[in-house]
Amino acid sequence: MSYTPTEIEQLKTFYENQLLNDTVPFWFPRSIDQEYGGYLLMRDQDGTLLDDDKAVWIQGRAAWLLSTLYNTVEPKQEWLDGARSGIVFLLNHCFDTDGQMFFHVTRDGQPIRKRRYFFSETFAVIAMAAYAKASGDQDIAQKARDLFGQCIRYATVPGLLQPKFMPTRPSKGIGTPMIMINTAQQLRETIGDDRCDEYISKWIDEIERDFVKHEIQCVMEQVAPDGSIIDHIDGRTLNPGHAIEGAWFILHEAKHRNNDPRLIELGCKMLDYMWERGWDKEHGGILYYRDVYGKPVQEYWQDMKFWWPHNEVIIATLLAYLITGNEKYKTWHKMVHDYAYKHFHDQEHGEWFGYLHRDGSLAQTAKGNLFKGPFHLPRQEWYCLQILKEIPA
8 A cells, every 4th residue: 555645744744853853953053063163973862972072974964964954944044054163174174184084083173083985075075065055155166076076086096095905805895886976966966066977877887787786686795896796704794774775876866867767676676685685574673784695794793773774774765665656665664664763763862872782672872973973864854854845745
Protein backbone atom coordinates (compact mmCIF):
# COMPACT_ATOMS: atom_id res chain seq x y z
CA MET A 1 0.00 0.00 0.00
CA SER A 2 1.41 3.39 -1.00
CA TYR A 3 1.88 6.26 1.40
CA THR A 4 -1.44 8.11 1.40
CA PRO A 5 -1.54 11.90 1.07
CA THR A 6 -2.26 12.07 4.80
CA GLU A 7 0.78 9.92 5.60
CA ILE A 8 2.96 12.06 3.35
CA GLU A 9 1.80 15.17 5.21
CA GLN A 10 2.46 13.46 8.54
CA LEU A 11 5.98 12.55 7.47
CA LYS A 12 6.60 16.07 6.23
CA THR A 13 5.37 17.55 9.49
CA PHE A 14 7.43 15.08 11.50
CA TYR A 15 10.72 15.82 9.74
CA GLU A 16 10.11 19.56 9.84
CA ASN A 17 9.31 19.49 13.54
CA GLN A 18 12.31 17.31 14.37
CA LEU A 19 14.64 19.52 12.35
CA LEU A 20 13.50 22.92 13.57
CA ASN A 21 12.25 22.18 17.08
CA ASP A 22 14.52 19.37 18.21
CA THR A 23 17.75 18.88 16.25
CA VAL A 24 18.82 22.41 15.30
CA PRO A 25 17.97 23.93 18.71
CA PHE A 26 20.20 21.38 20.42
CA TRP A 27 23.19 22.88 18.59
CA PHE A 28 22.36 26.51 17.97
CA PRO A 29 22.80 29.17 19.09
CA ARG A 30 24.79 27.79 22.05
CA SER A 31 27.47 26.12 19.90
CA ILE A 32 28.53 29.34 18.16
CA ASP A 33 31.87 30.38 19.66
CA GLN A 34 31.39 34.07 20.41
CA GLU A 35 35.05 34.53 21.36
CA TYR A 36 37.04 32.80 18.60
CA GLY A 37 34.45 32.11 15.92
CA GLY A 38 33.41 28.76 14.57
CA TYR A 39 31.54 26.22 16.64
CA LEU A 40 31.94 24.33 19.91
CA LEU A 41 30.40 21.00 19.02
CA MET A 42 31.82 18.32 21.33
CA ARG A 43 28.78 17.98 23.60
CA ASP A 44 27.26 15.47 25.98
CA GLN A 45 23.64 14.33 26.22
CA ASP A 46 22.36 17.54 27.78
CA GLY A 47 24.54 19.84 25.68
CA THR A 48 27.33 20.16 28.24
CA LEU A 49 30.64 20.90 26.56
CA LEU A 50 32.99 17.91 26.71
CA ASP A 51 35.96 19.46 24.89
CA ASP A 52 36.56 22.82 23.21
CA ASP A 53 38.71 21.50 20.35
CA LYS A 54 37.27 21.80 16.84
CA ALA A 55 37.05 19.21 14.07
CA VAL A 56 37.59 21.18 10.88
CA TRP A 57 35.34 19.08 8.67
CA ILE A 58 32.45 19.52 11.12
CA GLN A 59 33.06 23.28 11.22
CA GLY A 60 32.36 23.21 7.48
CA ARG A 61 29.36 20.94 7.89
CA ALA A 62 27.81 23.23 10.51
CA ALA A 63 28.34 26.32 8.35
CA TRP A 64 26.75 24.45 5.43
CA LEU A 65 23.73 23.56 7.57
CA LEU A 66 23.11 27.10 8.79
CA SER A 67 23.55 28.54 5.30
CA THR A 68 21.25 25.90 3.81
CA LEU A 69 18.55 26.57 6.39
CA TYR A 70 18.78 30.26 5.50
CA ASN A 71 18.58 29.49 1.77
CA THR A 72 15.78 26.94 1.82
CA VAL A 73 13.74 27.16 5.03
CA GLU A 74 13.68 30.76 6.27
CA PRO A 75 16.10 33.70 5.83
CA LYS A 76 16.77 34.13 9.54
CA GLN A 77 19.55 36.58 10.27
CA GLU A 78 20.78 34.44 13.17
CA TRP A 79 21.38 31.56 10.78
CA LEU A 80 23.29 33.75 8.34
CA ASP A 81 25.37 35.30 11.15
CA GLY A 82 26.06 31.86 12.57
CA ALA A 83 27.16 30.56 9.17
CA ARG A 84 29.49 33.52 8.72
CA SER A 85 31.17 32.71 12.04
CA GLY A 86 32.11 29.27 10.72
CA ILE A 87 33.24 30.53 7.30
CA VAL A 88 35.53 33.17 8.83
CA PHE A 89 37.01 30.63 11.24
CA LEU A 90 37.71 28.20 8.39
CA LEU A 91 39.40 30.85 6.28
CA ASN A 92 41.45 32.35 9.11
CA HIS A 93 42.57 29.23 10.97
CA CYS A 94 42.04 25.98 9.09
CA PHE A 95 44.38 26.14 6.07
CA ASP A 96 48.04 25.19 6.37
CA THR A 97 50.73 27.09 4.48
CA ASP A 98 50.74 24.39 1.77
CA GLY A 99 47.06 25.05 1.08
CA GLN A 100 45.86 21.79 2.60
CA MET A 101 43.35 22.02 5.42
CA PHE A 102 43.80 20.77 8.94
CA PHE A 103 41.54 18.12 10.45
CA HIS A 104 41.68 19.04 14.14
CA VAL A 105 42.48 22.41 15.74
CA THR A 106 42.26 24.02 19.17
CA ARG A 107 39.43 26.35 20.10
CA ASP A 108 41.44 29.36 18.97
CA GLY A 109 42.54 27.66 15.74
CA GLN A 110 46.00 26.28 16.49
CA PRO A 111 46.64 23.15 14.42
CA ILE A 112 46.69 19.74 16.05
CA ARG A 113 46.34 17.27 13.19
CA LYS A 114 46.20 16.92 9.42
CA ARG A 115 44.92 13.80 7.70
CA ARG A 116 45.83 12.13 4.44
CA TYR A 117 42.43 12.73 2.88
CA PHE A 118 40.76 15.95 1.82
CA PHE A 119 37.29 15.75 3.35
CA SER A 120 37.87 18.95 5.34
CA GLU A 121 38.23 20.65 1.96
CA THR A 122 35.07 19.15 0.46
CA PHE A 123 32.95 20.30 3.38
CA ALA A 124 34.53 23.73 3.21
CA VAL A 125 33.50 23.88 -0.48
CA ILE A 126 29.84 23.18 0.22
CA ALA A 127 29.86 25.50 3.24
CA MET A 128 31.35 28.41 1.30
CA ALA A 129 29.07 27.79 -1.69
CA ALA A 130 25.93 27.73 0.45
CA TYR A 131 27.08 30.79 2.39
CA ALA A 132 27.91 32.65 -0.83
CA LYS A 133 24.40 32.00 -2.08
CA ALA A 134 22.92 33.17 1.21
CA SER A 135 25.07 36.29 1.55
CA GLY A 136 25.75 37.17 -2.07
CA ASP A 137 29.47 37.29 -1.27
CA GLN A 138 31.19 36.76 -4.63
CA ASP A 139 34.66 36.51 -3.09
CA ILE A 140 33.54 33.54 -1.02
CA ALA A 141 31.88 32.04 -4.10
CA GLN A 142 35.18 32.22 -5.95
CA LYS A 143 37.00 30.67 -3.01
CA ALA A 144 34.51 27.79 -3.09
CA ARG A 145 35.12 27.20 -6.80
CA ASP A 146 38.89 27.46 -6.40
CA LEU A 147 38.86 24.97 -3.54
CA PHE A 148 36.64 22.63 -5.56
CA GLY A 149 39.31 22.73 -8.26
CA GLN A 150 41.91 21.77 -5.68
CA CYS A 151 39.70 18.88 -4.54
CA ILE A 152 39.50 17.68 -8.14
CA ARG A 153 43.30 17.69 -8.25
CA TYR A 154 43.53 15.78 -4.98
CA ALA A 155 41.04 13.24 -6.34
CA THR A 156 42.66 12.74 -9.74
CA VAL A 157 46.41 13.43 -9.46
CA PRO A 158 48.38 10.67 -7.72
CA GLY A 159 50.95 11.80 -5.16
CA LEU A 160 49.49 15.19 -4.21
CA LEU A 161 48.61 13.85 -0.77
CA GLN A 162 50.84 11.67 1.36
CA PRO A 163 49.71 8.04 1.06
CA LYS A 164 48.61 6.15 4.14
CA PHE A 165 50.07 2.81 3.06
CA MET A 166 53.16 1.56 1.32
CA PRO A 167 52.75 0.76 -2.40
CA THR A 168 52.88 -3.02 -1.84
CA ARG A 169 49.13 -3.51 -2.19
CA PRO A 170 47.63 -0.52 -4.04
CA SER A 171 43.95 0.22 -3.52
CA LYS A 172 41.35 2.91 -3.87
CA GLY A 173 38.22 3.65 -1.83
CA ILE A 174 34.66 4.50 -2.79
CA GLY A 175 34.82 7.50 -0.44
CA THR A 176 36.58 9.75 -2.95
CA PRO A 177 34.11 9.47 -5.87
CA MET A 178 31.22 9.56 -3.41
CA ILE A 179 32.25 12.74 -1.61
CA MET A 180 33.12 14.42 -4.88
CA ILE A 181 29.71 13.60 -6.38
CA ASN A 182 27.95 15.19 -3.45
CA THR A 183 30.31 18.16 -3.31
CA ALA A 184 29.70 18.86 -6.98
CA GLN A 185 25.94 18.46 -6.54
CA GLN A 186 25.90 20.96 -3.68
CA LEU A 187 28.07 23.41 -5.59
CA ARG A 188 25.85 23.12 -8.65
CA GLU A 189 22.69 23.70 -6.65
CA THR A 190 23.95 26.79 -4.82
CA ILE A 191 26.30 28.95 -6.90
CA GLY A 192 26.96 26.74 -9.93
CA ASP A 193 30.15 25.57 -11.60
CA ASP A 194 30.54 24.44 -15.21
CA ARG A 195 32.69 21.46 -14.19
CA CYS A 196 30.07 19.77 -12.03
CA ASP A 197 28.03 17.73 -14.52
CA GLU A 198 31.08 16.28 -16.29
CA TYR A 199 32.81 15.21 -13.10
CA ILE A 200 29.65 13.85 -11.49
CA SER A 201 29.25 11.58 -14.52
CA LYS A 202 32.88 10.45 -14.30
CA TRP A 203 32.63 9.60 -10.61
CA ILE A 204 29.34 7.75 -11.05
CA ASP A 205 30.90 5.75 -13.88
CA GLU A 206 33.84 4.85 -11.63
CA ILE A 207 31.55 3.62 -8.86
CA GLU A 208 29.49 1.58 -11.31
CA ARG A 209 32.53 0.12 -13.05
CA ASP A 210 34.81 -0.63 -10.10
CA PHE A 211 32.84 -0.82 -6.85
CA VAL A 212 29.40 -2.28 -7.68
CA LYS A 213 29.65 -6.08 -7.98
CA HIS A 214 26.41 -7.33 -9.48
CA GLU A 215 27.62 -10.93 -9.63
CA ILE A 216 27.85 -11.13 -5.81
CA GLN A 217 25.33 -8.33 -5.12
CA CYS A 218 27.37 -5.90 -3.10
CA VAL A 219 29.07 -2.53 -3.19
CA MET A 220 32.74 -2.68 -2.20
CA GLU A 221 34.26 -0.10 0.11
CA GLN A 222 37.78 -0.64 -1.25
CA VAL A 223 39.13 -2.29 -4.39
CA ALA A 224 42.37 -2.64 -6.33
CA PRO A 225 43.05 0.09 -8.93
CA ASP A 226 41.53 -2.12 -11.64
CA GLY A 227 38.38 -2.67 -9.59
CA SER A 228 39.16 -6.23 -8.51
CA ILE A 229 38.46 -7.41 -4.96
CA ILE A 230 41.46 -7.48 -2.62
CA ASP A 231 41.03 -10.75 -0.72
CA HIS A 232 42.47 -9.54 2.57
CA ILE A 233 40.66 -8.28 5.66
CA ASP A 234 40.64 -4.59 4.74
CA GLY A 235 39.73 -5.31 1.14
CA ARG A 236 36.82 -7.54 2.12
CA THR A 237 35.29 -5.13 4.64
CA LEU A 238 31.97 -3.59 3.64
CA ASN A 239 30.28 -0.54 5.16
CA PRO A 240 26.60 -0.91 4.21
CA GLY A 241 25.49 2.51 5.44
CA HIS A 242 28.25 4.26 3.51
CA ALA A 243 27.42 2.43 0.30
CA ILE A 244 23.75 3.31 0.74
CA GLU A 245 24.73 6.96 1.16
CA GLY A 246 26.38 6.63 -2.25
CA ALA A 247 23.18 5.08 -3.57
CA TRP A 248 21.10 8.12 -2.66
CA PHE A 249 23.67 10.49 -4.15
CA ILE A 250 23.15 8.60 -7.42
CA LEU A 251 19.36 8.59 -7.02
CA HIS A 252 19.51 12.34 -6.39
CA GLU A 253 21.42 12.70 -9.64
CA ALA A 254 18.83 10.56 -11.42
CA LYS A 255 16.13 12.88 -10.13
CA HIS A 256 18.12 15.93 -11.29
CA ARG A 257 18.37 14.37 -14.76
CA ASN A 258 14.61 13.96 -15.20
CA ASN A 259 14.53 10.51 -13.60
CA ASP A 260 17.35 9.03 -15.66
CA PRO A 261 16.47 5.29 -15.84
CA ARG A 262 20.07 4.06 -15.82
CA LEU A 263 20.90 5.99 -12.66
CA ILE A 264 17.65 4.92 -10.98
CA GLU A 265 18.50 1.30 -11.66
CA LEU A 266 22.07 1.71 -10.40
CA GLY A 267 21.09 3.55 -7.23
CA CYS A 268 18.33 1.09 -6.41
CA LYS A 269 20.57 -1.93 -6.95
CA MET A 270 23.19 -0.42 -4.63
CA LEU A 271 20.47 0.12 -2.03
CA ASP A 272 19.07 -3.39 -2.50
CA TYR A 273 22.45 -5.09 -2.25
CA MET A 274 23.56 -3.27 0.86
CA TRP A 275 20.23 -3.38 2.68
CA GLU A 276 20.48 -7.16 2.43
CA ARG A 277 24.07 -7.03 3.69
CA GLY A 278 23.50 -4.48 6.42
CA TRP A 279 20.04 -4.79 7.96
CA ASP A 280 20.17 -6.67 11.27
CA LYS A 281 17.38 -9.21 10.95
CA GLU A 282 17.60 -10.13 14.64
CA HIS A 283 17.65 -6.74 16.38
CA GLY A 284 16.86 -4.25 13.62
CA GLY A 285 19.04 -1.37 12.53
CA ILE A 286 22.06 -1.17 10.23
CA LEU A 287 25.19 -3.11 11.17
CA TYR A 288 28.36 -1.08 10.82
CA TYR A 289 30.75 -3.47 9.03
CA ARG A 290 30.31 -6.75 7.18
CA ASP A 291 32.73 -9.03 5.33
CA VAL A 292 31.99 -9.52 1.64
CA TYR A 293 32.38 -13.29 2.02
CA GLY A 294 30.77 -13.56 5.44
CA LYS A 295 34.06 -13.97 7.29
CA PRO A 296 34.86 -12.32 10.64
CA VAL A 297 35.52 -8.58 10.50
CA GLN A 298 38.61 -7.15 12.15
CA GLU A 299 37.13 -4.06 13.84
CA TYR A 300 35.57 -4.77 17.22
CA TRP A 301 32.74 -2.26 16.60
CA GLN A 302 31.64 -4.14 13.50
CA ASP A 303 28.22 -5.07 14.88
CA MET A 304 27.44 -1.76 16.61
CA LYS A 305 24.79 0.64 15.39
CA PHE A 306 26.12 4.12 14.54
CA TRP A 307 23.78 7.05 14.05
CA TRP A 308 24.83 8.23 10.60
CA PRO A 309 24.21 5.06 8.52
CA HIS A 310 20.60 5.22 9.69
CA ASN A 311 20.32 8.82 8.49
CA GLU A 312 21.62 7.79 5.07
CA VAL A 313 19.32 4.77 4.80
CA ILE A 314 16.28 6.86 5.81
CA ILE A 315 17.07 9.22 2.93
CA ALA A 316 17.83 6.48 0.42
CA THR A 317 14.72 4.41 1.08
CA LEU A 318 12.38 7.41 1.01
CA LEU A 319 13.96 8.77 -2.17
CA ALA A 320 13.86 5.35 -3.85
CA TYR A 321 10.20 5.00 -2.93
CA LEU A 322 9.24 8.46 -4.19
CA ILE A 323 11.09 7.93 -7.48
CA THR A 324 10.00 4.35 -8.21
CA GLY A 325 6.79 3.82 -6.25
CA ASN A 326 8.13 0.39 -5.28
CA GLU A 327 6.35 -0.72 -2.10
CA LYS A 328 9.51 -2.48 -0.88
CA TYR A 329 11.18 0.87 -0.31
CA LYS A 330 8.21 2.21 1.62
CA THR A 331 8.45 -0.82 3.91
CA TRP A 332 12.19 -0.39 4.35
CA HIS A 333 11.82 3.32 4.99
CA LYS A 334 9.29 2.70 7.74
CA MET A 335 11.50 -0.01 9.27
CA VAL A 336 14.64 2.12 9.46
CA HIS A 337 12.78 5.31 10.38
CA ASP A 338 10.94 3.63 13.24
CA TYR A 339 14.07 1.88 14.51
CA ALA A 340 16.20 5.00 14.42
CA TYR A 341 13.80 7.40 16.07
CA LYS A 342 13.03 4.82 18.77
CA HIS A 343 16.63 3.98 19.64
CA PHE A 344 18.81 6.99 18.76
CA HIS A 345 16.54 9.94 19.49
CA ASP A 346 16.85 11.57 22.91
CA GLN A 347 13.35 12.69 23.81
CA GLU A 348 14.56 14.57 26.87
CA HIS A 349 17.29 16.78 25.43
CA GLY A 350 16.79 16.47 21.67
CA GLU A 351 19.13 15.30 18.90
CA TRP A 352 20.39 11.71 18.64
CA PHE A 353 22.87 9.62 20.52
CA GLY A 354 25.67 8.47 18.27
CA TYR A 355 26.48 4.92 19.28
CA LEU A 356 24.44 1.87 20.24
CA HIS A 357 25.33 -1.74 20.95
CA ARG A 358 23.96 -4.33 18.58
CA ASP A 359 20.87 -4.91 20.73
CA GLY A 360 20.00 -1.20 20.61
CA SER A 361 21.20 -0.35 24.11
CA LEU A 362 23.11 2.91 24.55
CA ALA A 363 26.90 2.63 24.29
CA GLN A 364 27.66 6.21 25.40
CA THR A 365 25.92 9.55 25.75
CA ALA A 366 28.06 11.92 23.64
CA LYS A 367 26.25 13.76 20.87
CA GLY A 368 29.27 15.62 19.52
CA ASN A 369 32.93 14.68 19.05
CA LEU A 370 35.55 14.78 16.28
CA PHE A 371 33.25 12.71 14.04
CA LYS A 372 29.69 13.54 15.11
CA GLY A 373 28.11 16.97 14.92
CA PRO A 374 25.23 18.85 13.28
CA PHE A 375 25.29 17.22 9.88
CA HIS A 376 24.03 13.71 9.11
CA LEU A 377 20.87 13.97 11.21
CA PRO A 378 19.84 17.52 10.29
CA ARG A 379 20.76 16.87 6.65
CA GLN A 380 18.51 13.80 6.68
CA GLU A 381 15.58 15.67 8.20
CA TRP A 382 16.11 18.66 5.90
CA TYR A 383 16.50 16.55 2.74
CA CYS A 384 13.48 14.36 3.48
CA LEU A 385 11.47 17.52 4.11
CA GLN A 386 12.58 19.00 0.78
CA ILE A 387 11.68 15.96 -1.32
CA LEU A 388 8.34 15.53 0.45
CA LYS A 389 7.52 19.20 -0.20
CA GLU A 390 7.86 18.52 -3.93
CA ILE A 391 4.93 16.13 -3.91
CA PRO A 392 1.75 17.90 -5.14
CA ALA A 393 -0.82 18.39 -2.40
